[in-house]
Amino acid sequence: MSDATATEAPMLGYARAINQALAEEMRRDERVWMMGQDVGRMGGVFGVTRGIYEEFGAGRVRDTSLNETFIVGAAVGAAMTGTIPVAELQFADFMMIAGDEVFHKMAKWRYMHGGKLSVPMVLRLPTGVLGGVGAEHSQSLEALGMHFPGLKVALPATPADAKGLLKTAIRDPNPVLFFEHKGMYRVKGPVPEDPEFLVPFGEAVVRRAGTSATVVATGLMVPRALEAAEALGAEGIELEVIDPRTLVPLDMETIVASVEKTGRALVVHEAVRTAGAGAEIAARIQEAAFFALDAPVWRLGALDTQIPQSPDLEQLVIPGTDEIAAAARELVAI
Amino acid sequence: MSDATATEAPMLGYARAINQALAEEMRRDERVWMMGQDVGRMGGVFGVTRGIYEEFGAGRVRDTSLNETFIVGAAVGAAMTGTIPVAELQFADFMMIAGDEVFHKMAKWRYMHGGKLSVPMVLRLPTGVLGGVGAEHSQSLEALGMHFPGLKVALPATPADAKGLLKTAIRDPNPVLFFEHKGMYRVKGPVPEDPEFLVPFGEAVVRRAGTSATVVATGLMVPRALEAAEALGAEGIELEVIDPRTLVPLDMETIVASVEKTGRALVVHEAVRTAGAGAEIAARIQEAAFFALDAPVWRLGALDTQIPQSPDLEQLVIPGTDEIAAAARELVAI
Amino acid sequence: MNELDLYRNVSRIRALELLLHRYIEEHGFGGFWHPGLGQEGIQAGAVAALREDDYLFYAHRGLGYALAKGMSPVTLLADLFGRTGGSVGGKGGGTVHFVDPELGVLGQGGTVGSNFVLGAGAGISAQMLGTDKVVAIFFGDGAAARGTFHEAALTASVWKLPLVWICENNGWAISVPIEAQSPTANIADRAAAYGVPGVIVDGQDALAVREATLEAVDRARAGEGPTLIEAKTTRIRGHYEGDKQSYREDLGEGLEVPRDPLAILRERAAIPAAEADRIDEEARAEAEAALAEVLAMPEPDPDVVTEGVWV
């Protein structure tokens, strides 16, 4: 398990951890290659791929133009013909520009063709609010990956998971949407150096044990939920914080077991609350643990609005630590 | 209310009802125009727009090529400059080809530009299984419209609603995703001739009154739920069947009031169950009516798979009448 | 492939076309069938220029592409009728998906024009793996309007990907005539924008199509990049079998093929009438036998609907 291993490991930033995973997997398997806007010479607009181009060259690290349908579609074609592309869209939002390629070709090609072909690829998707990049560069769209069968969906919330989940994604024979939070690129944490360090898909991790209520949080909401939990700890409210780490596959066992213990659940994500991943998780919790629930399952997510371009205003749209604490406090009081 | 009015009205097919709405609104307001593949001379691949081109001419009824980003994007540009486009994508699935135009430009342009511009347009989206059109021409993607604020979402389940909701959509100053079920185009029902017949958005309709459980169904699942309800009636189980008709805005009042009466809820849609509209509706039902519930809220939807190309197999993927009846029977027994 | 074998393939495709037309008129059809009647010369001619291991992304206009690449008519009809013997295990239906990795038949997207970007990707992997394989991508005049063509073509040209784009310009995208879709007289006129050769050939002349494609394939294999070939033809039937073509004045409802590729090939390859007739006869027999075999195949097991979503 990542966390156990992680604690003795050297400290590394989330972006560097991703960089390490890419370099290690490209060294391990020469079928692995990269493509995207500015991922080569520049090392990525967020610096995530620095040094990869220098080590592996222009053949395996390809800078593209403004052609999102090409980036994803060509990756699909290259994946079904013997290579393992790790494509990057500069912003996760751009999945919608290549929607046919992501949600139809990547997700369905194998099935439509009788399982005779497979599409082993990873689509790297810098996601979430960054500060001033606005309505079309700040979205959290992971829920879409759950609604289109055929994809797997990972969203690491720590540097260790960023590395371990990406390595697992690259080795997975299925197409994977890899949502890396661009607001967390500089966050540091212990990251194992072992080149065989992998974080399995479909295994949620309990970030904090507690008995008062279960908080299911993803991405940037994991640290915020943990902060909220610390604050409430002082009030004698002990939140159990669970990070699913992958939404497809989704580890409901761990979540349900926790809810059966606490009797209360709050699901928190940065994505728009309406029809977000939290709706599915909440619906499944009450399907599986209805008679163990002492209160309705609650959800926090972004408001039904756009992310304003203003860096000051955008934080008002997504859940903050205080909001999480307030909601949990109220939920526990029911 | 549509249904009252509807009962004395002449019988008309669902496709003809849409055709009537288009013609009436184009007569009423010359700013209204149409664009899409084969909507003109051919009258649409499903014959829905027959006669419109002949009446209004090539200037207001424009046949396009295979350019989905143009169809939607140009409609957005034309909408913000004084016209009211009714654009058609030949299949709802093609929203993903024009994902940036539908979910970013249509949905966000007004907000991003300080509310100074508006985007009064309708995007007509033939949706659902038809018989043999496969994984990329049969999907039900209405849930996406709920996750991207700024859009309104309508899915008529009867010819009267098809006409009344489309007329309301055309008169609405907001961009509307109009999901017309291509498998229901030939279904007949009473359709008011009054050119002022409008079906309001955000008003669910109780299709059948009952006390045993509440079934929330949309689109093709409405007739199937009603059939299932008739079957269960013989067993003394009385289902209350509610058709929301629009998902944005969503009339939770009517749904919650019913659940508070019945104590049980089953949400049924043709879309993939995972992360579908049913997840949001189920989550909201238990948020609002938790202490009135005698059992968990259940959901039926398409399996986590693709729609096979085979017309015989596709029905195995989406909920059928018997499945709805079986689920309701089991739910009531809890 | 010699002229006789080329003629045989054109004839085999034609036999399937006519047989399916008759069958569907009598019995109807579950999915959609997009007849390629009259376009057989392009499909057989272009594929004749490919190596067995070259990649093929076909279009929706019939079964000719895959048949010419070596797939059996039994497999293809089984896919068409959604039977177990098909290459997609009974999930098929209509002219959309069939596949044979060994023969490089990589499939098709239901969204027309999605082949452009996927095909470019197959070209990247051929380039990276050094297999010197070439990718043939078929598409129609309508599909050429897709943004995917533009995005793929620009980068494919700069990266010198081993691609051959074969446009079957039959003058129509369902009900929309080419004049309403293209500002230029020819689709090939767009090649210059991408810095690639644009070649126009008579699509009714299978030999001419083969020649043009051979040149493009050699160019691609030599690392000189993509070529855009436009084969002029006519859509004889409706967009799909059953399309009334109310929007169309230029042609009737018939089955006659003006400038029939079979006739032209008989003449250009100087194939003795008796021999050609015999080949046509064999082709009809093959098609009928294949259909009979397929109709006798069992329907797929319901469980297949959830198989193959994930590995």
Add this chain to the structure above:
Amino acid sequence: MNELDLYRNVSRIRALELLLHRYIEEHGFGGFWHPGLGQEGIQAGAVAALREDDYLFYAHRGLGYALAKGMSPVTLLADLFGRTGGSVGGKGGGTVHFVDPELGVLGQGGTVGSNFVLGAGAGISAQMLGTDKVVAIFFGDGAAARGTFHEAALTASVWKLPLVWICENNGWAISVPIEAQSPTANIADRAAAYGVPGVIVDGQDALAVREATLEAVDRARAGEGPTLIEAKTTRIRGHYEGDKQSYREDLGEGLEVPRDPLAILRERAAIPAAEADRIDEEARAEAEAALAEVLAMPEPDPDVVTEGVWV
């Protein structure tokens, strides 16, 4: 617009560029600022050819487009700094969105290249409503690779929509040089594929840009369809202020503008140095006053975040 006013606009844009550069170096900046230093001649020159009620879809490279169209620097800076006085009510930040329906400034999509299809739509409505308005669509050499250009251009040409496409070819798409993006030497070489005129002008020469644009605007207004104008220029600064440009050898970190549009205009329009200096001085004063005014503006009320989603 006479030469003096054109010079004034180039100078006003330059003043904002230099002021923002200094300000951001000292104080940093919340959003992203994409400097247009050196490209002022294109922005002022092309917009000078438009009628006040013509439509404008601008690009992300600075504030020049909208300033030249008549929006006040106070409004534009307020949008840039996300203050209440901005045209988008404080929701702004960075060079993305500002709007003025009266002046035909219709905005920009954050996804580069989305203007192509939206702009075409504005052209359709102008055509339908018979307003004889023209739509100017600015974009960069990188944006020209988007499929939206292809899809919009084909139909805009066939429908003879009143569009003028103005490509600021500054040689870079962030870190990717034009040679790695375009198989042809010029973006304008693509015009023939769409059956429209392709015009190349020196982007440092505001008068030449204005002439070329005037011709295109007349053509569009006369119902003869779109024109593709490529203005050659150089990106002087990084993609965004703060971009180290590690990927770049051709230019340093400086602020000097080779072939400065101001110098060229002074000479070509024979503007007396004293007068030009005075205009530059006024421009600097205007920019500084505007910035001071904006920085004194209140932050927007938090409630704005949920306003304007639906009508």
